[in-house]
Amino acid sequence: MTTSLLSTWRTRLEGVVREMRLRARIAGRATWRHYRRSLQLRVALITMAVAGAVVVIISVILFNQIRTQQLEAKKDAAISQAQVGVQYARNQVVAVPSGDPRSIRETLQRTVDELRTRGGSAGQFAIVMINRDTPTPLTQPSFAGLTPALPADLISTVGEGTQTYKYAVMPTEGGAAVPSLVVGAPVPSQAGSYELYYVFPLDQEQRSLEDIRSTVVVSGLALVVLVAGIGTLVTRLVVSPVRLAAQTAEQLASGQLERRLPIRGEDDLARLAGSFNRMAASLQRQITQLEDLSRLQQRFTSDVSHELRTPLTTVRMAADILHSARADFAPDVARSAELLQTELGRFEGLLTDLLEISRYDAGAASLAAEPTELGPLVRRVLAAADPLAQQREATLHLTLPGDPVIAEIDPRRVERILRNLTLNAIHHGDGGLIDVTLGGSRTAAAITVRDYGPGLNNEEASRVFDRFWRADPARSRHGGGTGLGLSISREDARLHGGWLQAWGRPGEGAQFRLTLPLVQGVELEGSPLPLEPRAETIDPYDLLARPTGANS
Amino acid sequence: MIAARSRVLVVDDDPSLAEMLGIVLRAEGLEPAFVANGARAVSAFREVRPDLVLLDLMLPGADGMQICREIRQESLVPIIMLTAKADTVDVVKGLEAGADDYVVKPFKPIELVARIRAQMRRTDTDHPETLAIGEVTIDVAGHQVRRDTTAILLTPLEFDLLVALARKPRQVFTREHLLEQVWGYRHAADTRLVNVHVQRLRSKVEIDPEHPEIVLTVRGVGYKAGPP
Numbered sequence: 001m002t003t004s005l006l007s008t009w010r011t012r013l014e015g016v017v018r019e020m021r022l023r024a025r026i027a028g029r030a031t032w033r034h035y036r037r038s039l040q041l042r043v044a045l046i047t048m049a050v051a052g053a054v055v056v057i058i059s060v061i062l063f064n065q066i067r068t069q070q071l072e073a074k075k076d077a078a079i080s081q082a083q084v085g086v087q088y089a090r091n092q093v094v095a096v097p098s099g100d101p102r103s104i105r106e107t108l109q110r111t112v113d114e115l116r117t118r119g120g121s122a123g124q125f126a127i128v129m130i131n132r133d134t135p136t137p138l139t140q141p142s143f144a145g146l147t148p149a150l151p152a153d154l155i156s157t158v159g160e161g162t163q164t165y166k167y168a169v170m171p172t173e174g175g176a177a178v179p180s181l182v183v184g185a186p187v188p189s190q191a192g193s194y195e196l197y198y199v200f201p202l203d204q205e206q207r208s209l210e211d212i213r214s215t216v217v218v219s220g221l222a223l224v225v226l227v228a229g230i231g232t233l234v235t236r237l238v239v240s241p242v243r244l245a246a247q248t249a250e251q252l253a254s255g256q257l258e259r260r261l262p263i264r265g266e267d268d269l270a271r272l273a274g275s276f277n278r279m280a281a282s283l284q285r286q287i288t289q290l291e292d293l294s295r296l297q298q299r300f301t302s303d304v305s306h307e308l309r310t311p312l313t314t315v316r317m318a319a320d321i322l323h324s325a326r327a328d329f330a331p332d333v334a335r336s337a338e339l340l341q342t343e344l345g346r347f348e349g350l351l352t353d354l355l356e357i358s359r360y361d362a363g364a365a366s367l368a369a370e371p372t373e374l375g376p377l378v379r380r381v382l383a384a385a386d387p388l389a390q391q392r393e394a395t396l397h398l399t400l401p402g403d404p405v406i407a408e409i410d411p412r413r414v415e416r417i418l419r420n421l422t423l424n425a426i427h428h429g430d431g432g433l434i435d436v437t438l439g440g441s442r443t444a445a446a447i448t449v450r451d452y453g454p455g456l457n458n459e460e461a462s463r464v465f466d467r468f469w470r471a472d473p474a475r476s477r478h479g480g481g482t483g484l485g486l487s488i489s490r491e492d493a494r495l496h497g498g499w500l501q502a503w504g505r506p507g508e509g510a511q512f513r514l515t516l517p518l519v520q521g522v523e524l525e526g527s528p529l530p531l532e533p534r535a536e537t538i539d540p541y542d543l544l545a546r547p548t549g550a551n552s
Numbered sequence: 553m554i555a556a557r558s559r560v561l562v563v564d565d566d567p568s569l570a571e572m573l574g575i576v577l578r579a580e581g582l583e584p585a586f587v588a589n590g591a592r593a594v595s596a597f598r599e600v601r602p603d604l605v606l607l608d609l610m611l612p613g614a615d616g617m618q619i620c621r622e623i624r625q626e627s628l629v630p631i632i633m634l635t636a637k638a639d640t641v642d643v644v645k646g647l648e649a650g651a652d653d654y655v656v657k658p659f660k661p662i663e664l665v666a667r668i669r670a671q672m673r674r675t676d677t678d679h680p681e682t683l684a685i686g687e688v689t690i691d692v693a694g695h696q697v698r699r700d701t702t703a704i705l706l707t708p709l710e711f712d713l714l715v716a717l718a719r720k721p722r723q724v725f726t727r728e729h730l731l732e733q734v735w736g737y738r739h740a741a742d743t744r745l746v747n748v749h750v751q752r753l754r755s756k757v758e759i760d761p762e763h764p765e766i767v768l769t770v771r772g773v774g775y776k777a778g779p780p
Contacts, residue, residue, distance in 0.1 A: 305636045306610050306636040309636040309657035309658055310566045310569055310636070310657060311566075311568070311569075312657070312658040313569055313572075313634075313657045313658040313659060314566070314568045314569045314572045315658075316658040316659070316660060317572045317573075317575075317576055317659075317660070317661050318572060320660055320661045320662070321575070321576070321579075321661065348658055368744075371771065371772040372772075373772065373773075376726075376728075380728070380739075384739055406772055411743060412742070
C-alpha cells in the first residue's frame with residue numbers, strides 16, 4: 001500500500017520534473033532562437049555584460065581605495081591624539097611623588113578625566129588606564145566592560161613597552177559592539193608600569209562607507225542599464241534599416257519588382273540603400289528584358305507556325321490528291337507521289353515537335369489540368385497504337401490496378417507522353433511483347449512502358465531524352481521518329497511536376513516510367529511503380545501465349 | 553437532308569490554300585464560295601447564304617474571332633475554324649465566339665471532309681419525338697427547344713448535344729463519348745470542344761448558368777442531363 005502510494009507519487013513527481021524540464025528546454029530553445037535571430041537583443045545583452053563587468057571592477061577598486069584612505073586618516077589622527085595624551089599623562093605621572101598610591105590614583109584619575117574632555121580630529125573615543133601589576137583598573141573607565149574587552153595580544157605588546165594599535169570589535173557605551181581602533185601606549189613612571197588605552201569606535205566610518213557602497217552599487221546598476229539602453233537604441237538605428245532592406249529584398253524576390261528602399265541622409269546606411277536600389281533596378285531591367293524576349297520568342301514561334309503551316313496545308317492537300325490518284329500514274333511518278341506523301345508526314349511531325357519544344361524553351365507552355373481517370377486514357381492510347389503494333393508484330397499488354405487512378409493532369413499532354421513511349425517501344429521492341437502498367441498510390445500515379453528489345457545501356461538510358469539523340473545512328477532512321485518526341489515528353493512530365501525516367505539493360509530491353517502527382521502543386525516523393533523491373537523469371541516469350549484481355 | 557449542292561463559304565486570305573480547298577470541296581460534291589478579305593466576310597456571308605463556313609482564324613486586317621461572332625449573331629450555320637495553333641487559348645476563344653469545331657493546319661483533305669460532313673449531318677428524325685429536362689422541352693423532329701412557352705434558339709450542334717443528353721436521362725456521358733456522338737470523332741480529340749459547348753449551351757438553356765439544372769457536371773467523369 002505504502003510502496004504503491006510511494007511509487008505513484010514518484011511517477012507523478014517524475015512526470016512533473018520531466019514536464020518542467022521539457023518546458024525549460026522549449027523556453028530555452030525559444031530564447032536561444034530569439035537571441036540568434038535578433039541582432040538588437042544580442043548587442044544589448046553583450047553591451048550589458050561588458051558594461052556590468054567594467055562597472056563591477058571599477059567599483060571594487062574605487063571602494064577599496066576610499067575605505068583605505070578613510071581608515072588611514074582615522075588611524076593617523078587617532079595615533080597622534082593618543083601620543084599627545086600619553087605625553088600629557090607621562091608628564092602628570094612624573095610629577096607625582098612615588099609611594100602614595102592614593103595621590104597617584106587621584107592624579108591618574110584627573111589626568112584621564114582631563115584627557116577625556118579633550119576632543120581631537122579623531123572624533124569620539126573612550127579611554128582607560130590600567131596597571132599591569134594590579135588587577136583592577138587604575139582609573140574609572142569610560143564605561144563598564146571596556147577594560148576586559150581590550151584585546152590580549154595588544155596588551156601584551158604594550159607590556160613590552162611599545163606603543164601600538166589594533167582593529168577590534170569593542171563594546172560601546174550603549175552596549176552594542178562596533179568595530180573600533182584601539183591604540184595602546186605605556187606610560188612609564190617610578191610608581192609602576194601604567195598603560196593608557198584609547199578606543200576609537202569606527203561606526204561612523206562604517207556607516208559612511210556603507211552609504212558610499214550603496215551609492216556605488218546603485219549608480220553602477222543605473223550605468224549598466226543606461227549603457228544597455230544606449231546600445232539598444234544605437235543598434236535599432238542600424239538594425240531597422242537592415243530589417244527594412246531584408247523585407248524589401250523578400251518582396252523583390254516574390255516578384256514585386258518595383259519595390260525600393262527609402263534613402264535618408266548620406267551615411268553608410270543611405271549608401272547601402274542606394275546600392276540596394278541600383279541592384280533592384282538592374283534586376284528589374286534584366287527580368288523585364290527576359291520577359292520581353294520570351295514574349296518575342298513566343299510571338300515569333302506563333303508567327304512561324306502560321307506562316308509555315310498555311311503553305312504546308314496546301315502542299316499536304318495537293319500531295320494527298322496526287323497520292324490517291326497514283327494508280328493512274330506511271331510507276332516512277334506514282335512512287336514519287338508516295339515518297340512525297342510519307343516525307344511530308346515526317347516534315348509535319350518535325351515541324352510540330354520543333355514548335356512544341358520552342359514553346360517550352362520560351363516558357364510559354366501552360367498546363368490545362370483537370371481530374372482525369374488514367375485507366376481509360378491509357379487504354380485509348382494503346383488502342384490508337386494497336387494498328388502500328390500489329391504491323392510491327394508487337395503485342396501490347398496492359399495491366400491496370402484494381403481501383404481507378406484519378407489524377408489532375410492535362411490529358412492532351414499525358415496522352416502525348418504515352419503515345420511517344422508506346423510508339424518508341426513498338427519501334428525498338430523488335431516485335432516482341434510490350435508491357436504497359438498503370439499504378440497508383442495515395443499521392444502519385446505511375447505508368448511504365450516496358451519492351452524486350454535490344455535494350456539500352458546506362459549511358460544511353462541517361463541520354464535518351466536528349467534532343468535528336470538516336471540510340472543507333474546506323475539503324476534508326478526508318479523508325480520514323482523526329483528525335484524530339486522523348487524530349488517533349490520529358491518537358492510535358494516536368495510541366496506536371498512529374499518525372500519521366502528510363503531504365504535499360506543491353507539484351508533485356510528498356511523500361512520508361514512516367515510518374516505524376518495526383519494533385520497539382522504537390523511535390524513528388526516517390527513512385528508507385530519501380531523504375532527497374534523486378535527480375536522476372538518468366539521468359540517474355542512465354543507471356544505472348546497468355547491471354548491479353550486489355551490490350552486492344 | 554444535305555442539299556444536292558451544299559454551299560461552303562471559305563474565308564481565307566491565302567489564294568493557294570483557298571484554291572486547294574476549292575478543289576477538295578468540289579471533289580466532295582460541295583459548292584465552294586470564297587472571300588479573301590476579312591472585312592468583306594460578313595457581307596459575303598449574307599450574299600452566299602452558305603450551309604457551312606470554313607474560317608481561317610488568323611486573317612490579316614480582320615479578327616477571325618470577330619467575324620465568327622458576327623456570323624453567329626445572325627445565323628446558326630455550322631462554323632469550322634482553320635487554325636495553326638491547336639493548344640493556345642485562341643482555339644477556346646474561337647469556340648466561345650461561336651465556332652462548332654476546328655481543324656489544325658496542316659490537315660489532310662480526308663480529315664477536313666470528315667469534319668464538314670459531321671457538321672452537316674445533324675440529327676434528323678421524321679417521326680415525332682419529344683424530350684424534356686426540367687422545364688425545358690425538346691421537339692426533336694421540329695428542331696425546337698422551349699422553356700415553358702419561350703423558344704430557345706440553338707445551333708444544330710448545341711441541339712444535338714442537348715438531345716444526346718436528354719435521350720438517356722440517367723446516363724453520365726464522358727467528354728470522349730460526347731465527342732464521338734455529337735462531333736463524330738472516332739479517336740481521341742480535344743475535350744475542350746465539349747467544355748466550351750456545354751458552357752454555350754448552358755448560357756442559353758439555364759436560368760442561372762453558374763448553378764446549372766439542365767446540363768449537370770459529374771466531376772471527374774463528364775456530364776448528364778438534369779432530372780426531367
